[in-house]
Amino acid sequence: MERLRVAWPTRDDVHRFHVGRTADGSTTYLVAWDGDEPLGVGVLNWTGPVGARARAAHPDVVELNHLQVRAGSRGRGVGSALIGAAEQAVRDRGLDRLAVGIADDNPDAERLYRRLGYAATGVWDVTEYAWTDDRGVRREERERHQLLVKRLHLFVVSVTLRNTAGDLLLVRKRGTDRFMLPGGKVEPGETHVAAAVREVAEEVGLDLSPGSVGLLGRWSAGAANEPGMVITSDVFTAPLPGEPAASAEIEELRWLPIDPSIDHAADPSLSPMLTEHVIAVLLAGQGGGRQPHHPGANPA
Ligand SMILES: CC(C)(COP(=O)(O)OP(=O)(O)OC[C@H]1O[C@@H](n2cnc3c(N)ncnc32)[C@H](O)[C@@H]1OP(=O)(O)O)[C@@H](O)C(=O)NCCC(=O)NCCS
Incomplete structure (x- = not known):
């Protein structure tokens, strides 16, 4: 983890937070490396979707959250590779469905997921969270997102x-x-x-x-x-x-x-x-x- 934190510093120390959450086995933190350089990350939630409505409607899917590719490395297949690794990890456990939550203001990511075979479920959740932007300003977000599911x-x-x-x-x-x-x-x-x-x-x-x-x-x-x-x-x-x-x-x-x-x-x-x-x-x-x-x- 230290290698990751040094090579990809984040204001809220998100890598430490996500790695910490893997301790009880409920999540896996996926990191895409190019040699010593981390290019992207994602969190696999083995216990089902985070959103309450998504969880109620699809309790037995695994959910991929917090997928993020570093700004300079986007559009080169890193995101697709992380999604592919997530799918393989799900299959390796004998499970057959992976879900993602797509914000209604993120049509680019939605296009990527749809191309990879993820289908709309019509189940929407709203989450509120705080984060620190590149200038150090604390931001409160309210995000509406739909669950997309793919059978693997x-x-x-x-x-x-x-x-x-x-x-x-x-x-x-x-x-x-x-x-x-x-x-x-x-x-x-x-x-x-x-x-x-x-x-x-x-x-x-x-x-x-x-x-x-x-x-x-x-x-x-x-x-x-x-x-x-x-x-x-x-x-x-x-x-x-x-x-x-x-x-x-x-x-x-x-x-x-x-x-x-x-x-x-x-x-x-x-x-x-x-x-x-x-x-x-x-x-x-x-x-x-x-x-x-x-x-x-x-x-x-
Ligand atoms: C969405 C994201 C993870 C995709 O990773 P990536 O490595 O750029 O994806 P790939 O190279 O495998 O695929 C490219 C596709 O990603 C999508 N995409 C989304 N945001 C993009 C961006 N800023 N630059 C390039 N492609 C982007 C496009 O649909 C593109 O497909 P296209 O050929 O139809 O335009 C990445 O762009 C990212 O980190 N975005 C910000 C965080 C985010 O939106 N996460 C998704 C939360 S569900």
Whole structure:
């Protein structure tokens, strides 16, 4: 802490105050360093939002407060890096939602948070606090701020379906750039297999027989279309029961050859789940890239 206080002196000794508050484990003080130079700080509140209304409405989120990047270092990604570190710290504890309070007179910071996937909750609080400005003048502030929340982790199910050539069926949702396996969220009361069957019917118009659906594995990877979001998926496999057709929110289908001579990792149009896990498992399963035999997989 002394290194921080010396390198970034503050009038109210805010670093000492915030570090002191971490002693009981209720907060973590995040500091972004560039070598010996501290560039930014933020406080993670593990016990929930500070504002009374926010706490009542969203008691189980972690809140990031007092995010501040030094004046000369703004606009260079330090704030985004601190927010990313906060998100990782939340995920590392097995928690899945991070919140921030955004003052109604701070549209720049709000734009940054929205770009990173934080969504308005409509829950507003007012806080009053005192601080000392650069000229040493004590100021009383009354700030109205809204809680924004981001979900950091999502569980989904997805399905690998392959044609007679062994190519893998991928979908691209409307308004997005990346291709992924057909699939989606599990609805309350639904089994994972039932969710997989429903999602395939909704997205590509195919009726899978639940008995033909087997689990390939469960993996986690960065979400294809949402920055900072991690997806965990049960990936199922099933024989292709017919000719798929893009429906619901699917704009485009694609058949991806599963061939070891193709560098799929270099294809930016594929989801991380595909390039980091699924394709490698399919390649290993077909033993050096020979096309697998799929009984009953030929729709024609
Ligand atoms: C908000 C803040 C933490 C962002 O940190 P940063 O390191 O500048 O952010 P990044 O470089 O990662 O991202 C830049 C984005 O930050 C936002 N931003 C907010 N204030 C900014 C400033 N003074 N200069 C540059 N960007 C700012 C902009 O939205 C910018 O995105 P844009 O490309 O859409 O304009 C920092 O500007 C800051 O400390 N501001 C004063 C304190 C504050 O408002 N804290 C937020 C409380 S919730």
